[in-house]
Amino acid sequence: xxxxxxxxxxxxxxxVLSPQASIIESQRRTLLDLYHTWGYDLVESPxxxxxxxxxxxxxxxxxxxxxxxxxxxxxxxxxIRADMTPQIARIxxxxxxxxxxxxxxxxxxxxxxRLEGFNQSRSPLxxxxxxxxxxxxxxxxxxxxxxxxxxxxxxxxxxxxDLGHVGIFRSLSQQAELSQEEEETLFxxxxxxxxxxxxxxxxxLSMSDKYKQQFLALVDLNGDISVIDKARQLLxxxxxxxxxxxxxxxxxxxxxxxPGQTLYFDLAELRGYNxxxxxxxxxxxxxxxxxxxxxxxxxxxxxxxxxxxxxxGFSTDLTYLVSINEQVxxxxxxxxxxAPGVQDHELMLMVTELRQQGKRVICGLxxxxxxxxxxxxxxxxxxxxxxxxxxxxxxx
Numbered sequence: 176x177x178x179x180x181x182x183x184x185x186x187x188x189x190x191v192l193s194p195q196a197s198i199i200e201s202q203r204r205t206l207l208d209l210y211h212t213w214g215y216d217l218v219e220s221p222x223x224x225x226x227x228x229x230x231x232x233x234x235x236x237x238x239x240x241x242x243x244x245x246x247x248x249x250x251x252x253x254x255i256r257a258d259m260t261p262q263i264a265r266i267x268x269x270x271x272x273x274x275x276x277x278x279x280x281x282x283x284x285x286x287x288x289r290l291e292g293f294n295q296s297r298s299p300l301x302x303x304x305x306x307x308x309x310x311x312x313x314x315x316x317x318x319x320x321x322x323x324x325x326x327x328x329x330x331x332x333x334x335x336x337d338l339g340h341v342g343i344f345r346s347l348s349q350q351a352e353l354s355q356e357e358e359e360t361l362f363x364x365x366x367x368x369x370x371x372x373x374x375x376x377x378x379x380l381s382m383s384d385k386y387k388q389q390f391l392a393l394v395d396l397n398g399d400i401s402v403i404d405k406a407r408q409l410l411x412x413x414x415x416x417x418x419x420x421x422x423x424x425x426x427x428x429x430x431x432x433x434p435g436q437t438l439y440f441d442l443a444e445l446r447g448y449n450x451x452x453x454x455x456x457x458x459x460x461x462x463x464x465x466x467x468x469x470x471x472x473x474x475x476x477x478x479x480x481x482x483x484x485x486x487x488g489f490s491t492d493l494t495y496l497v498s499i500n501e502q503v504x505x506x507x508x509x510x511x512x513x514a515p516g517v518q519d520h521e522l523m524l525m526v527t528e529l530r531q532q533g534k535r536v537i538c539g540l541x542x543x544x545x546x547x548x549x550x551x552x553x554x555x556x557x558x559x560x561x562x563x564x565x566x567x568x569x570x571x
Contacts, residue, residue, distance in 0.1 A: 187295070188297055206280075206329075207280065209325070213278070213317075216278060217279075217280055220266070220283070221256075223255055224253065226243055239289070241257045256286070258285060259285065260473070263305050264476040264480060267279070267486075273308075277307045278307075281302070281305075283300070284299075284300055302491055303470070307477070312424040313428065318487050323336075323436060326467065331496065336439070336457070337440075337466075338425070339454070340418050340442065341451045341452065342414075344393065350412045351383075361376065397442065398439070421453065426440075447471060452472055453471065453472035454472050460499065467499070471489075473487070511536070511550070513539065516538060521562075525563045548568070
């Protein structure tokens with residue numbers, strides 16, 4: 176007996192049908208061409224890799240997200256990539272010999288063991304860029320600008336960018352001489368904006384009231400760019416002030432190149448704290464609770480592969496971007512031309528010529544009752560005065 180549920184897919188795994196699949200492929204080419212004009216080189220990494228390689232640097236946060244299996248040849252544990260960043264770090268560390276900045280772009284399917292957010296896929300089509308070998312704010316600005324260009328190229332507008340900086344919290348933790356356990360507990364409470372819990376935990380620590388007040392201040396340090404000046408007054412220490420200078424330089428540099436872009440600052444936003452080393456950012460679209468693109472700085476990620484370099488980048492899910500773009504989702508059907516299923520030499524020559532011009536032509540099959548409308552075609556080839564011509568179908 177056939178299993179009636181064989182058509183079902185695992186939770187979070189989707190099939191992509193036309194016309195969305197065609198739109199995704201078109202947008203993929205658009206984005207790769209965009210990155211090429213900015214000097215980013217396309218690289219491809221393997222879908223499956225040694226687990227140790229996938230769980231280095233940023234990868235340690237991906238351990239729960241990574242499917243594992245045993246390699247029947249080496250006997251070692253393998254993983255199916257849940258993120259491409261560790262693999263790109265290996266490419267830069269192992270294959271790139273220059274000391275100059277290196278720019279990479281990539282696109283490919285990744286696979287995750289669980290869902291990260293509402294309506295997210297476990298097999299996103301990850302697309303992104305990474306810039307290695309430059310530690311200054313200019314490289315962060317470039318990556319942010321390219322993220323904006325990416326979203327605009329897909330047709331998404333009116334999004335805002337959240338900016339944070341993990342170096343501020345990290346510097347405060349060092350000044351307060353927190354243990355790793357204390358730092359992790361404070362980090363967790365800050366991420367949840369759990370003020371009562373944060374206050375109670377801070378009161379139990381043997382640190383000066385000055386630092387307790389500063390950790391609490393992080394919760395409310397959010398808003399427009401004026402937050403940075405407010406933070407300068409509330410937070411102390413050369414390390415903290417240096418990180419604030421860095422965040423301000425990135426924000427002002429970005430606004431000088433994209434003056435209409437809306438920025439929102441949140442100094443308690445510590446996304447990717449275990450691997451990010453500087454600015455962190457994410458793009459949000461009204462009506463969508465989860466980020467539509469994200470990134471940040473992660474210096475030293477290639478150290479495990481023998482070459483520690485400054486690094487910054489962003490990534491997004493191309494399939495998700497296309498799905499939330501209402502203009503694309505509601506776009507008209509792809510223009511198609513129907514050729515009657517008759518044996519006619521001149522007709523076949525016309526079909527070949529149209530296809531060489533890049534037109535989509537669907538030929539009717541002999542002994543088939545298909546026609547232009549049942550095949551969802553917008554045009555049809557008709558013989559008029561002895562010549563085959565393309566005629567647009569009327570709506571009736």
